Amino acid sequence: MNETLQHNAQIKSTDRRSLITPEGIDLQIQLADVGARIGAIVIDLVIINIALVLGFFVFVLAGITVNPEVAISLYIVFALFLRSFYFLAFEMGPKAATPGKRMMKIRVAARNTAIGQARLSANAIFARNALREIEIFLPLSFLMANTESVDGLVGLLGLIWSGLFLLFPLFNKDRLRAGDLIAGTWVVRAPKPLLGRDLAKQDSHKVYTFLFSAEQVEAYGIHELHVLETVLRTNKAATLQEVADRIRKKIKWEKSVQENDRDFLSAYYRALRKRLEARLIMGVRRKNKFDAR
Template sequence: MSSAPPYTTPIPPSDRRTLITPEGVDLQIQLADVGARIGAVTIDLLIISITLILSLFVFIWGGFAVNGELAISLFILFALFLRSFYFLIFEMGPKAATPGKRLMKIRVAARNTAMGRAQLSANAVFARNALREIELFLPLSFLILKSNDVDGMIALLGLIWSGIFLLFPLFNKDRLRAGDMIAGTWVVRAPKPILGRDLAKQSQESLESFTFTPAQVEAYGIHELHVLETVLRTQKIKTMNDVAERIRQKIGWTQMAGETDTAFLNAYYRALRERLEARLLMGVKRKDKFDTR
């Protein structure tokens, strides 16, 4: 089995961070550079702006014929909803990234794995995006108000406030926003691995010589499936050996004569994936090995 590693070039030491999963797997990640983050937020703000402009025409043309004040009120409510929930909805999704972040190949990730999980929680996503209102949107709103509503000094203070928070990632080694510090998150690179074939298809041949009992396949959930997929993609021999041994001990598997760790992991990946997909069809989603459903 051959596959390309997730990063085409070595990760610079200053950008490299270690993330230890509950299974003891060392997943080295690369911090997103400031340029990529600026590019991502610029794209997202552009998307929000274009959406607001288009929606304004829709509300005006569709609402003024009936009730002009109602149309404006609905537009204001829509603008507040879009500004408040755009980042929240996308970062709570499976990609943990807004369209801007996905285009720049970066995503949000959790920094704290002490509770046995490296996945983002809804509270973390909410916290980092709630701070964005204070960091960016609120002070910048002073700049677009009419001059008779806000004097020049307040507008200048708003600009300085926004500038401080925009430059905040430059002054800490993990390039964290204030929201990231409070939420326990960071922004990392997420380049798409280039693979010759799908992992599930790659394990078809090796699966034929392995037979797992339902109890053995039920030992893990979706989180562990993603970890196993990362291990198979990165192709680090020592990591694969360690993970294979952990899985064998967990499910009570006796290694067969001539059985390689690669073949075993491929077969178990295929069996686990098929089992989880079958359960999803029945409306059952097992998040991880601690989920008893």
């Protein structure tokens, strides 16, 4: 079973990376593609601009009844505050994602795995967003500005400057912005998790034809239970047969003529899980087959 798990673990996409949690768990994550990141920033900019338009009408109405100059000043402060803290506020939240990122099913994550830390800090969020003005808003402002009065060479240098930051994620394998590079972050996919069916309840009408002794169930531990669950969910005939034959040999089980490999493994999974859960209630946790009984 160990060989089967190792073989499955080796099948990785080029977009997959290792993320080590503070508890030392290696999570395989997938980098967000460029299209999702562009879509997210477009959605966020649309939201910001809608808020700015709505805010403008609110402050205009306030200016009519109070003081136009004060209203305009307050609106400028509001616009600066919104653009500066929109990304900070959402990315420092528990989901580490703006509305645009959540709609595109991506989020920000720490990539500092060298010392086993994967916690996203406020300093990292501030650093990556502080550079957003230089990376995105400054280039956009430059591209939309009237450059007729600007010297040709200066305009070309400004365009190159803008392009370097805007296209920076396309020229590194982790698709990092300059802000990500400095802050030690990256943007990863965060699809909505789908819970698999409970294998202990699946095909329950078939498992009662198999009766295992206490000694046979005691042959394996929690690690083997997890591997067996992976095998059952993968549901490949060759793997099911190989694993079933190994377990039969281990527990000295005689295969009958009509016995199905998947039914046998499902029944053994149910029995092993029930036994391990019962022992866990009593405070006994058996990590694997080599653990003392």
